[in-house]
Every structure is written in C-alpha cells, then in structure tokens.
Amino acid sequence: MKKLILSLFLVISFTFSFAQKSNISKAKNKALMENPDFAGARELINLALKDSTTSDLAETWYVAGLIGNKENDALYAKALIKQPYDVDVKGKAILESYAYFLKAAKLDSMPDKKGKVKPKYTKEIKEKIKEYYTLQQNLIAYGASQFDKKDYDGAIKTFQVFLEIPKLPMMNNEIPMDSTYNMIMYYTAVAATNAKKTDLAISLYNDLKDKNYETKAVYQLLYQEYVTKNDTVNFVKTLKEGFEKFPSEAWFLQNLINYFIYSGKTAEALVYLNTAIEREPNIAQYRYVKGNLDESQGNIDSALVSFDKALQLDPTLAEAYAGKGRLYYNKAVKMVESANEIKDVKTYNAALKKAEDVFKQSVPFFQKAAELKPKEIEYKKTLKTLYYRLKMDADYEAISKEIDAM
Secondary structure (H helix, E strand, C coil), X not given: CHHHHHHHHHHHHHHHHHHHHHHHHHHHHHHHCCCCCHHHHHHHHHHHHHCCCCCCCHHHHHHHHHHHHHHHHHHHHHHHCCCCCCHHHHHHHHHHHHHHHHHHHHHHCCCCCCXXXXXXXXXXXXXXXXXXXXCCCCHHHHHHHHHHCCCHHHHHHHHHHHHHHHHCHHHCCCCCCXXXXXXXXXXXXXXXXXXXXXXXXHHHHHHHCCCCCCHHHHHHHHHHHHHHCCCHHHHHHHHHHHHHHCCCCHHHHHHHHHHHHHCCCHHHHHHHHHHHHHHCCCCHHHHHHHHHHHHHCCCHHHHHHHHHHHHHHCCCCHHHHHHHHHHHHHHXXXXXXXXXXXXXXXXXXXXXXXXXHHHHHHHHHHHHHHHHCCCCXXXXXXXXXXXXXXXXXXXXXXXXXXXXXX
C-alpha cells in the first residue's frame, strides 16, 4: 500500500513538473511570436514562477525576463519609426525584465549536481542588460520621463538601476562610468532632493563632488541638504570646500559669512572675507559683501568705500547701488529720529530739512538699482517710500503702477 501511495505521488509530481515546464515553453513562444501575446506569456510564466518544481530553475526566470525584454523591443521599434507608444509600459517592462534577469543569472551560476558551473543564459542576459544601459531610449528615457512628471520616487528607482548595471559582477568592469553615468547620478541626487530623501541625496552629492560634473551646483545642493538636516558642521565644511574650489564664486563666501554673522562670529567673517579679497582683489561681489559687513558693524564710511570699489569693478552690480542708497536712507532715518527730540520748532525744521536732503541723496542709487534689476520689487518699494516722503508725486504715481503690475 505504501509503495502504491509513493508511486502515485511520484506520478503526480512528474505531471506537475511537466505541466510547468510546458508553461515555460508556451510562455516563451507567446513572447517570440510575430504578434506577441505578452499578457498571455506573463500569465503562463507566473504559474511556473510560483510552482516549487520550476521556481528554482534559471530557465524559468530567464523566460520571465525575456517577456519584458521583448515587449520593450516591440515598443522601441515603434519609437524608431515615430509611432505612438506608452512610455510607462515600456519602462515597466524594462524594470520587470531586469529584476527577472538578475535572478536568472544568479541561478545560472549555481553548480550542478556534479559541482560544476555551466551557465546557459548569463551571456545573453548580460548583453540584454547592457542594452538597457547603453541605449538612451531605455532606462535613461524612462527615468527622464518620470522626472519630468515629478514622479521623483519612480525616477530614483529607474536611475538607480542604471547606476547599478556597470557594477554588476557579470559586467566584469567592462562598462566605463563616464560623463553620462555622472549625469544620471546627478539627476538621481536632484530627484532625491525633490523627494525629500535627504540622506540619499547627501550620499549621491558626496559621490559626485570629485567627478567633474556640475561641481559648483553639486556643492550648492549638498550645502542645502545639510541645512535641511541642521548639520552645521557639514554645511560649513561644504561651504569652505566650495569656496576653495571656486574662489571667484561669491555664493559660497556670502553664505559662509552669513553663517558667521548670524552665529555672532563677525570677526571670523571679516578675517575670512579679507583673506578672500587678498586672494581675489578684483571680484566685485566680495567688495559688496564687505560693504554689508562693514555696515552691520556700524562702519558706515568703510561700507561706502567698499560699495564704491564694488561698483568700480562692476558698474552693473545693482546690489551695490542699493547698498549705497541704503546707507544714505538709514542715515536720514536716524537724522529724523534725532530731529524728533528737538523742542524748538525752527531748529527742528532745519534738522528735518537736512534729513530730507540726505533722503534725496539715496534716490538716484535706488533708481539705478531698479534700472539694472527691474524685476526686483524691493528697490521699487523703497523708491515709492522715498517719493512719498519727498512729495515727488508724479514719480510716486508711476512707481505705484509698476509695483501693482508686478
């Protein structure tokens, strides 16, 4: 009786195994037909993937990968002749196929019963995965489409597959990680920033720092990520490194000095700035920053000299004109405050007249700043206040209209 049950079990097992192997063959045929039935092929291969008699066979996973591969090929052929096709279907087919191919390659490298490794599918899998990497219409195009649609999580997943491929053991370091690789790493990092995946973004930006791709932007974005994490040590370190790499780029110095100022380290800010000016004496932005720093310490004459030097170096620097205008404006405000303490009417009026003369001195500087940067509304708002105070009615009406239009 036991023999009969065992025999029956073996027959049933053989039947199931044969059925699933048949499904593998049928699924492959459906994918390779002149008019492929990809849905039918997937339905059949899924049965084999779930069955214990075939789920550990490299062939099962290879065919599963082949289905998505062939669907991608069919849609790529449409793209070549400018026929409409579904980008998402194509992209999902690639990602599905890639995952199946990796599993197939892993099983294909397992030793047989005699302890020998005789890969049957790995060479072909390797070539197909290479195409996902090298043909721009594949992973790059799909990731870019997701990025454009603001599906940043999806773009990250797709781009990470791209970045992983050259590092696969089966590739044997045959794929160079060139400028295109660096570009995709950069956009993966930007997608991580947009998806608020701060740790991932930081890791990628740090990897990119020395790869000579959008290096200045990489440092700036890395700084912002550290700010998001409130990681003061690393955002200051990043600003200092950025400044060393790009000594003529004022952005790093300005942010560094702002940090020093807000941290009550004005003296350290001045030392850093003066060192920068000694190294790069002809950068107008540095002189402008020094003017702001001098002003913050109450050194108005020094600030005026710094703004003038900035304008000498760059006559189009709107911020320096506004800086000069602000010096006169703030001086006039203090004069008005002092005048308000005067009890004698005649003396008060004389003091007020002197203050108004200083207000007038600030007008042309804000006008020039607004002329150079017409979209900067703050310059116009200050002019509106000045025109009102100085009873420049026609100018007041005109600037009011400009501000309303903005």
